[in-house]
Amino acid sequence: MNALLPLLVTIIAIAVGYGWYARTVNRRVIQPDSKKATPATLYMDGVDFTPANRHVLFGYQFKSIAALGPIIGPIVAVQWGWLPALLWVVFGTLLLGWVQDYSSIMLSVREDGQTFGALSFRLISPRARTILVLFIYFYLLLLMAAFGKIVGFDLMTNPAVPLGVLLVIGIGLLAGQMTYKWKLDILLTTLITVALAFVGIWAGTLSGVKSFVQMLGGGAQSPLIFGNVTWAQFLWSLVVLIICYLGAVLPIWRWAQPINYVAFWIVFLGIIAGTLGLLIWHPSIPDSFPAFTNWDGNLTSAAAGAGVTKTFTSLGPLWPILFVTIACGAISGWHSLVSSSGTARQLENESDGLFVGAGAMFLEMFLAVLSILTAVVGIGAVQGFGKYAELIGAGKAGGVFALGLAEMMNHAGIPVAFGVSYGAVFLTLMALTIMYLVVRFMRVASAEFLGDTIPFFRNASFGSIVALVLSAFLIYTGFWARIWVLFGGANQLMASMALLLVSVWLMAKGKSYLWAFIPAIFMFVTTVAALLWTAFAVFRQVANTPNLAVNIMVGNIAAGVIAILLVLAALILVWDGIKALRRLKTGALAEAKA
Amino acid sequence: MGDDEKKKGLMSGIKGVLYGMAGHDMTRYALKTRGSMEHLFILITMGDLLGIPILPPYYSLRLLPYVVPQISTWKRRMLREKDLTDALA
Numbered sequence: 086m087n088a089l090l091p092l093l094v095t096i097i098a099i100a101v102g103y104g105w106y107a108r109t110v111n112r113r114v115i116q117p118d119s120k121k122a123t124p125a126t127l128y129m130d131g132v133d134f135t136p137a138n139r140h141v142l143f144g145y146q147f148k149s150i151a152a153l154g155p156i157i158g159p160i161v162a163v164q165w166g167w168l169p170a171l172l173w174v175v176f177g178t179l180l181l182g183w184v185q186d187y188s189s190i191m192l193s194v195r196e197d198g199q200t201f202g203a204l205s206f207r208l209i210s211p212r213a214r215t216i217l218v219l220f221i222y223f224y225l226l227l228l229m230a231a232f233g234k235i236v237g238f239d240l241m242t243n244p245a246v247p248l249g250v251l252l253v254i255g256i257g258l259l260a261g262q263m264t265y266k267w268k269l270d271i272l273l274t275t276l277i278t279v280a281l282a283f284v285g286i287w288a289g290t291l292s293g294v295k296s297f298v299q300m301l302g303g304g305a306q307s308p309l310i311f312g313n314v315t316w317a318q319f320l321w322s323l324v325v326l327i328i329c330y331l332g333a334v335l336p337i338w339r340w341a342q343p344i345n346y347v348a349f350w351i352v353f354l355g356i357i358a359g360t361l362g363l364l365i366w367h368p369s370i371p372d373s374f375p376a377f378t379n380w381d382g383n384l385t386s387a388a389a390g391a392g393v394t395k396t397f398t399s400l401g402p403l404w405p406i407l408f409v410t411i412a413c414g415a416i417s418g419w420h421s422l423v424s425s426s427g428t429a430r431q432l433e434n435e436s437d438g439l440f441v442g443a444g445a446m447f448l449e450m451f452l453a454v455l456s457i458l459t460a461v462v463g464i465g466a467v468q469g470f471g472k473y474a475e476l477i478g479a480g481k482a483g484g485v486f487a488l489g490l491a492e493m494m495n496h497a498g499i500p501v502a503f504g505v506s507y508g509a510v511f512l513t514l515m516a517l518t519i520m521y522l523v524v525r526f527m528r529v530a531s532a533e534f535l536g537d538t539i540p541f542f543r544n545a546s547f548g549s550i551v552a553l554v555l556s557a558f559l560i561y562t563g564f565w566a567r568i569w570v571l572f573g574g575a576n577q578l579m580a581s582m583a584l585l586l587v588s589v590w591l592m593a594k595g596k597s598y599l600w601a602f603i604p605a606i607f608m609f610v611t612t613v614a615a616l617l618w619t620a621f622a623v624f625r626q627v628a629n630t631p632n633l634a635v636n637i638m639v640g641n642i643a644a645g646v647i648a649i650l651l652v653l654a655a656l657i658l659v660w661d662g663i664k665a666l667r668r669l670k671t672g673a674l675a676e677a678k679a
Numbered sequence: 680m681g682d683d684e685k686k687k688g689l690m691s692g693i694k695g696v697l698y699g700m701a702g703h704d705m706t707r708y709a710l711k712t713r714g715s716m717e718h719l720f721i722l723i724t725m726g727d728l729l730g731i732p733i734l735p736p737y738y739s740l741r742l743l744p745y746v747v748p749q750i751s752t753w754k755r756r757m758l759r760e761k762d763l764t765d766a767l768a
Contacts, residue, residue, distance in 0.1 A: 130755050247689045337708055
């Protein structure tokens with residue numbers, strides 16, 4: 086089967102999902118009114134509420150929602166075979182993903198631009214807001230652990246990568262200086278800084294540089310310093326955390342914004358080159374790469390046929406684990422948060438909501454399918470299924486993407502050695518973009534909740550350091566694959582709560598709500614099952630692994646406990662949500678009788 | 680709509696999407712920073728308009744004509760209830 090077929094399936098899914106299902110729901114249920122003033126125009130203050138053109142907002146929404154989730158999630162999920170991963174990406178987006186993104190925007194637009202904290206307070210219960218914010222804090226902590234581990238343990242330990250990342254960051258700072266201080270033309274700034282970033286990534290691949298970076302990381306066989314953490318992993322994770330600290334406490338215009346600007350071009354050009362390379366190459370999906378491995382996603386037996394005799398840890402049963410492993414590739418709670426707090430306040434016209442919210446989600450589906458193909462053909466067609474299994478077994482899902490993308494870009498004329506480094510820098514920058522924002526939010530949340538009792542938390546540095554120390558604890562001590570599943574579970578549990586909030590709102594307005602409520606129930610049951618299963622698996626793995634270091638034991642138990650706490654928080658929220666639904670139903674009946 | 684207009688529309692759409700991905704966040708943040716500073720300044724000088732017990736200085740009167748166009752948006756923002764989850768974007 087040709088590798089372009091999944092892309093064709095994606096295009097058909099977009100035509101059906103966006104062209105028919107989303108438009109029908111939009112027309113019959115939401116009924117956007119172009120004449121109605123949106124919060125962006127009604128409350129325009131030039132600060133939080135500012136109307137923006139629909140195309141601009143589409144780009145903004147896509148950039149805000151696309152991070153490591155739609156790339157790493159589908160790659161890890163290929164453990165069950167590429168077909169289940171592809172099916173969930175397509176059907177998840179078609180039936181759930183766009184529903185959540187779009188309805189979150191419209192809920193906020195129709196409710197005066199209020200965000201989820203205020204809406205849960207008003208629509209569900211006062212305590213729902215507190216629990217929601219606590220839930221978001223711990224969910225973001227798992228996000229930091231999952232992203233930090235990919236960057237610090239996987240991508241940056243490749244000696245060809247760290248210099249490229251550090252140089253791109255330095256070049257980003259230069260872009261900020263050129264834009265804000267020297268007031269140079271943005272086009273000139275872009276051309277100079279992006280060209281320099283390319284040179285920086287290339288410089289990282291020079292053998293002398295690689296030897297030096299390898300020496301910094303303790304040599305070719307980096308020594309263990311505690312638990313199963315090598316010196317290189319410790320060092321580069323620490324560097325990543327320091328970068329996040331600077332991103333969280335320095336003025337946004339000085340650090341995060343210009344670096345993100347240069348990073349955007351690296352990511353954008355990488356996606357274009359990868360897609361172009363795939364179209365030129367259009368290989369067949371290799372027969373040796375299984376469409377379905379087994380129900381447990383166990384690579385041990387699946388990879389045995391490819392000559393790999395290693396024992397791999399099974400992530401768990403296809404349902405519910407695959408559904409949360411794919412994370413943002415199908416549906417993501419993060420999207421609802423940024424949609425309601427950012428996009429909804431810039432929507433100029435109600436009828437633009439579908440294009441912006443659903444359209445960006447369908448584009449993310451395309452990115453997720455492209456990621457599956459980096460594993461299946463980028464690696465599978467060149468080095469076989471065994472290589473994929475080896476990399477995943479070593480916790481190098483980021484490496485799978487970098488290598489797969491490099492093979493694709495090679496067909497667009499870019500050498501593989503440069504492409505691998507480029508892919509890794511691309512992924513690292515994508516992760517950092519979100520990580521700055523997450524640490525900033527965690528700092529603000531801790532200041533609000535603890536600032537009155539412990540005044541230290543009002544200090545920006547202190548709150549950021551606490552968030553980073555907690556993240557470091559999980560990064561250095563957790564099992565990566567389990568942390569990823571826990572992050573995916575928390576992320577999608579957040580999505581189910583967003584859908585529940587939307588359902589309560591639709592019911593309050595007397596509108597049809599099953600199109601949001603059924604996905605909410607499905608995601609809630611799936612994610613709770615996944616979190617509990619993974620927490621149990623973590624505890625079992627800790628108990629059954631002989632001679633486990635104390636730090637690994639403590640870190641994994643902490644991750645499992647966080648998962649259980651998230652489930653408890655979600656149960657309270659759902660309980661309050663059901664009470665709110667009953668209240669509304671009773672109110673509606675009383676109104677009907679009157 | 681003619682072919683030329685369609686082409687122009689498509690090009691401007693692509694430009695808009697690219698700008699939205701690359702630079703909109705930067706522009707938005709710059710505007711936000713400027714807006715916040717201006718609103719803070721108005722609060723210090725004209726806070727009595729919101730009932731904040733500030734004894735209006737002489738300069739408030741001199742500044743008033745320049746501040747008038749912004750008073751409605753400033754009031755709107757100052758009086759709006761804010762939530763922690765606003766900080767996510």
